Amino acid sequence: MTVALGISWKSSIKTWINASLEQGHSVESIIESLTDDGLDKEAATSAVHALLRGEMPNTSSYEYDPNPVLPDRIIHAHDRAIHALLRVEQPQLILFDNVLSGDECDQIIEMSKSRLQPSATIDPATGLFEQAENRASESCTFWLSENPLIDVVDRRISALMNCPLENGEGLQVVRYRTGGQYLHHFDFFPPNDPGSIAHLTDGGQRTATLIVYLNDVEAGGGTSFSKPGISFTPRKGQAVYFRYFNNLGQLDPATEHAGLPVGAGEKWIINKWMRRYPISR
Ligand SMILES: O=C(O)CCC(=O)C(=O)O
Ligand SMILES: [Fe+2]
Incomplete structure (x- = not known):
């Protein structure tokens, strides 16, 4: 049985996808794991793609968070x-x-x-x-x-x-x-x-x-x-x-x-x- 993933997909799935991408896993293998866990393929694909595009729509103004470049002279x-x-x-x-x-x-x-x-x-x-x-x-x-x-x-x-x-x-x-x-x-x-x-x-x-x-x-x-x-x-x-x-x-x-x-x-x-x-x- 497969389940569809709603628009507000669980943040734990998002965290897991993000961690998998950070570890260098391919998008195909991540989608495969999600479908193995019962998600439908389209939902899994759109969940991964949504994360790749960026989690936040660009409607709110850009927030300047700390720059990873060291502040040193x-x-x-x-x-x-x-x-x-x-x-x-x-x-x-x-x-x-x-x-x-x-x-x-x-x-x-x-x-x-x-x-x-x-x-x-x-x-x-x-x-x-x-x-x-x-x-x-x-x-x-x-x-x-x-x-x-x-x-x-x-x-x-x-x-x-x-x-x-x-x-x-x-x-x-x-x-x-x-x-x-x-x-x-x-x-x-x-x-x-x-x-x-x-x-x-x-x-x-x-x-x-x-x-x-x-x-x-x-x-x-x-x-x-x-x-x-x-x-x-x-x-x-x-x-x-x-x-x-x-x-x-x-x-x-x-x-x-x-x-x-x-x-x-x-x-x-x-x-x-x-x-x-x-x-x-
Ligand atoms: O030539 C430049 O100064 C800018 C080049 C650039 O923006 C780019 O290649 O993306
Ligand atoms: Fe450029």
């Missing part, structure tokens, strides 16, 4: 002491100095050149990657800890963001040529887009981003946050952190941002996206 991140130069509380934004050395920036640019492909964005309906109209750049992704340098950078960023290594997507390197830009957008998967579920099922929602600047840009190319009205100038080795998913499962609308048009020369960055749960690899 200098953070000892894996192998490097990193200075926090500027902190904004609403939205939660931090500018860090010297996250990568000049030499590390140059090496990552060199390693990426032969791998770049035109950047894609996610189709809201299907979840498939499509040719980006709002994003004029090329990019490539490294596997987590793909080589010794990428491994050190992945570990350093994980320590800096105070988020487990396994919750991190592989480093994405982006090159914008003169005129290249990324129009205003959010980094999280829009919870109500049907296409988001395919991405949420492995790792859950994105929680925070670190953008590392790999070069000094000749002109333009800042990262602009329109709600607080702040823009960051690319500076080789520096990084901007922002967090948009809190412990209530809300998403911060004030983290909308853009990569401004590059006025002259090229702009190279790394994107590191952290997820709520470990990603299977």
